[in-house]
Amino acid sequence: MAGFLGALTGLGGGVVLVPLLTIFFHVDLHYAIGASLVSVIATSSGSAAAYVKEGFSNIRIGMFLEIATTMGALLGAYLTAKVPASAIAIIFGLMLMYSAYVSRRTRPRASIEQPADPLATKLKMNGSFPDTTGIRNYNVYRVPAGFSIMFGAGALSGLLGIGSGAFKVVAMDQAMKIPFKVSTTTSNFMIGVTAAASAGVYLSRGYIDPSLAMPVMLGVLIGSLLGTRVLVKTQTKKLRLVFSGVIVLLGIEMLLKGFTGEF
Amino acid sequence: MPTPPPTDNDRSFQEWYEQRMEDTIANLLRGGVLLSAFVVIAGAVLYLGAHPLARVSYRSFSGEPEQLRTVHGIVRSASSGQARSIMQLGLLLLIATPVARVVFSILAFAAEGDRMYVGFTLIVLAVLLYSLFGSFLIA
Numbered sequence: 001m002a003g004f005l006g007a008l009t010g011l012g013g014g015v016v017l018v019p020l021l022t023i024f025f026h027v028d029l030h031y032a033i034g035a036s037l038v039s040v041i042a043t044s045s046g047s048a049a050a051y052v053k054e055g056f057s058n059i060r061i062g063m064f065l066e067i068a069t070t071m072g073a074l075l076g077a078y079l080t081a082k083v084p085a086s087a088i089a090i091i092f093g094l095m096l097m098y099s100a101y102v103s104r105r106t107r108p109r110a111s112i113e114q115p116a117d118p119l120a121t122k123l124k125m126n127g128s129f130p131d132t133t134g135i136r137n138y139n140v141y142r143v144p145a146g147f148s149i150m151f152g153a154g155a156l157s158g159l160l161g162i163g164s165g166a167f168k169v170v171a172m173d174q175a176m177k178i179p180f181k182v183s184t185t186t187s188n189f190m191i192g193v194t195a196a197a198s199a200g201v202y203l204s205r206g207y208i209d210p211s212l213a214m215p216v217m218l219g220v221l222i223g224s225l226l227g228t229r230v231l232v233k234t235q236t237k238k239l240r241l242v243f244s245g246v247i248v249l250l251g252i253e254m255l256l257k258g259f260t261g262e263f
Numbered sequence: 264m265p266t267p268p269p270t271d272n273d274r275s276f277q278e279w280y281e282q283r284m285e286d287t288i289a290n291l292l293r294g295g296v297l298l299s300a301f302v303v304i305a306g307a308v309l310y311l312g313a314h315p316l317a318r319v320s321y322r323s324f325s326g327e328p329e330q331l332r333t334v335h336g337i338v339r340s341a342s343s344g345q346a347r348s349i350m351q352l353g354l355l356l357l358i359a360t361p362v363a364r365v366v367f368s369i370l371a372f373a374a375e376g377d378r379m380y381v382g383f384t385l386i387v388l389a390v391l392l393y394s395l396f397g398s399f400l401i402a
Contacts, residue, residue: 025321026321026322027321027322028321028322028323028324029324030324031321031324032321038354038357038358041357041358041360041361042296042299042300042357044361045292045293045295045296045357045360045361045364046292046293046296048289048292059284059285059288059368060380063365063368063380063383063384063387064380064383066365066387067383067386067387067390070387070390070391070394071390073394074390074393074394077394123379124377124379124380192292192360192361192364193361193362193364193365193387193391195361196358196359196360196361196362196391196394196395197390197391197394198394199358199394199395200358200391200393200394200395200396201394203332203333203334203355203358203395204332204333205326205332206326206327206328206331206332207326207327208327208331208351208354209321209327209331210303210306210331210347210348210350210351210354211310211347211350212321213350213354214303214306214307214350214353214354215307217300217303217354217357218300218303218304218307221296221300
């Protein structure tokens with residue numbers, strides 16, 4: 001069962017795994033978070049391998065921002081032990097609502113050419129990626145703002161055992177004005193390193209149980225392999241609609257459980 | 264297939280080099296995931312062979328035993344053939360994959376002579392190593 005859930009996760013995104021495990025299978029929140037984090041590393045490493053080869057992700061941007069996300073992740077992982085489970089459930093619920101909102105929103109694309117940002121230039125972040133019309137160059141802006149959001153995204157990842165890809169994309173796409181394709185693939189690339197930073201803390205706290213994480217991890221790997229095939233066939237618009245509906249429901253359930261103190 | 268380095272000018276050499284670096288990172292990530300999946304499956308086969316009807320409850324949190332919580336403990340108990348420890352070793356390899364990627368990036372930036380990014384990457388590596396080996400000092 002956990003493997004099947006993992007496969008679904010590979011299809012849709014890490015955020016559904018923890019609510020499904022806790023709500024339907026009554027798995028303790030800490031074990032669920034541990035298993036989820038392991039699956040996050042598996043999907044990130046698996047899919048990042050594909051994107052890096054295609055030349056979309058920007059390794060320098062990723063590495064620089066990983067300073068923020070790994071430190072945030074350490075903080076988040078420490079907080080998991082300090083914060084009561086009901087509070088984690090409430091934060092999780094809010095986060096689910098937010099990611100449903102993000103996935104439904106159409107993004108306005110303002111691509112006004114501005115002069116290069118001196119800090120981004122100094123950090124050698126401006127880059128290029130293959131587009132339909134050839135190689136496209138882009139500049140990066142507002143590095144400190146992006147860096148701060150990344151710290152928050154890392155903390156959330158460490159606290160909830162998720163990849164928090166949605167927030168990473170917000171930091172890069174919205175704050176730093178990095179092209180969407182580069183943002184999403186670089187975010188995917190960063191998720192694995194961010195998750196590894198909290199995984200060490202989880203491991204030493206005993207949150208990672210091999211008998212639970214094993215089926216979840218293998219399911220996620222199979223799911224993400226199938227995912228790329230299924231996603232090509234099905235209409236992504238419909239799939240997204242169904243998925244955000246599921247996420248909202250899970251979010252409500254997590255909030256209710258958090259407020260009634262069922263965790 | 265790695266293409267031979269172009270020798271005509273610096274610009275195309277730089278591009279060739281970055282392409283090689285990206286290819287190597289991609290293979291490293293893929294190899295790490297495959298290796299860890301293999302070890303996890305091996306442990307699972309052993310585990311299910313020994314406890315075919317095992318039912319474990321995860322309703323309440325009790326925490327993993329000591330030998331499944333530290334890098335040292337996992338490696339030691341896995342090498343003595345304990346099925347759960349072998350699965351955990353596979354998961355540890357999965358966690359180590361991004362760490363290996365960071366180590367490789369340090370070497371790659373160093374080979375490019377990019378000292379600033381060697382510095383940034385060293386910070387990331389320090390945080391990761393602290394998490395894996397140092398967190399039990401505080402926990």
